[in-house]
Amino acid sequence: MHDDAALLSAQVQAELDTIKGWFFPSDRRIFSWLLARQTELGVHGNLVELGSYLGKSAVLIGDYVQPGETFTVLDLFEGETSDAGNAAEQADSYATLTEQRFAENYLRFHPQLPTVVRDVSSVIVDRVPAGSCRFVHVDASHLYDHVAVDVDSARTLLGEQGIVAFDDYRSEHCPGVAAAVWEGVLDKGLQVIGVSENKLYATWGDPEPWRTALLEWLTDDQNAWGQRLAVYDQSIVRAKAWFPRAMPPPPAPAPRPVAESAPAKAGAAGQPAEDVRREGRVKHLAKDLLPPVVSRHLARRLRARRR
Numbered sequence: 001m002h003d004d005a006a007l008l009s010a011q012v013q014a015e016l017d018t019i020k021g022w023f024f025p026s027d028r029r030i031f032s033w034l035l036a037r038q039t040e041l042g043v044h045g046n047l048v049e050l051g052s053y054l055g056k057s058a059v060l061i062g063d064y065v066q067p068g069e070t071f072t073v074l075d076l077f078e079g080e081t082s083d084a085g086n087a088a089e090q091a092d093s094y095a096t097l098t099e100q101r102f103a104e105n106y107l108r109f110h111p112q113l114p115t116v117v118r119d120v121s122s123v124i125v126d127r128v129p130a131g132s133c134r135f136v137h138v139d140a141s142h143l144y145d146h147v148a149v150d151v152d153s154a155r156t157l158l159g160e161q162g163i164v165a166f167d168d169y170r171s172e173h174c175p176g177v178a179a180a181v182w183e184g185v186l187d188k189g190l191q192v193i194g195v196s197e198n199k200l201y202a203t204w205g206d207p208e209p210w211r212t213a214l215l216e217w218l219t220d221d222q223n224a225w226g227q228r229l230a231v232y233d234q235s236i237v238r239a240k241a242w243f244p245r246a247m248p249p250p251p252a253p254a255p256r257p258v259a260e261s262a263p264a265k266a267g268a269a270g271q272p273a274e275d276v277r278r279e280g281r282v283k284h285l286a287k288d289l290l291p292p293v294v295s296r297h298l299a300r301r302l303r304a305r306r307r
């Protein structure tokens, strides 16, 4: 198993980590689980990301869009904002961002772009129909005034089984996100499903089935961990998930003498049987663990290696 785990982990990092951003393994796996589970349960709706930066999280979300659903990505990109605090935030953290760079990254993973809106996050309610969404990722400005509006927008946009993910809900450098999110819980009916190190997941629907299923997944998966925590009157899930630990690549096999007879069972292109079995195991694991977009890249790499 170790070789397979090493290969998977290396692939995941290599593929999504070619895009600069702040979307870490725990949340990559939790996003994948939530988005896939919604589809399994027949929850249909549009997807929205407020704050895409260079596309790291958008690439993954884009992989779960189903026929008939739209994915709208909104960001200021290189555009102006009239709010001085927000302008300073842009200059400090995202000075080299352009919509073109986002598009180039996205198109390396997907054949076509999502709907891209270059504007402040508050306009999202004019661009996506109210009540039409199943997933909203709030990761734009981290200033209180903006996030408080994003909480309201998420409430407007989400349908009954919709889920919102808030980035940086507990970080030292952006207390405004925490203030806006917990205000959402105390004053606006937001129900927390769970928290990871970097994101808080919530709904305005019934949170309990989501909490139960999330904890079940975290408990059953050997690369995840979870527990219940009480906050106010809510029993939320603390979630951690990861990719199998990277291991050093296996040593290259010693060269065989040319005259040696062929292995008992070889792959289609004369590939040694053990390699074929190993690739089969990797593909199987990849299907279980990885977002489809990364599995497809992995499969392409394996095919290229065989040539």
Ligand SMILES: C[S@@+](CC[C@H](N)C(=O)[O-])C[C@H]1O[C@@H](n2cnc3c(N)ncnc32)[C@H](O)[C@@H]1O
Residues within 6 Å of the ligand: 020, 021, 022, 023, 050, 051, 052, 053, 054, 055, 056, 057, 058, 074, 075, 076, 077, 081, 086, 090, 094, 097, 119, 120, 121, 122, 139, 140, 141, 142, 146
């Ligand atoms: C933390 S980054 C997003 C990271 C991205 N989701 C990822 O996982 O890599 C925040 C983004 O929000 C954008 N942004 C900042 N203020 C905004 C606002 N008021 N409206 C829309 N986008 C904003 C920035 O341009 C930046 O790209």
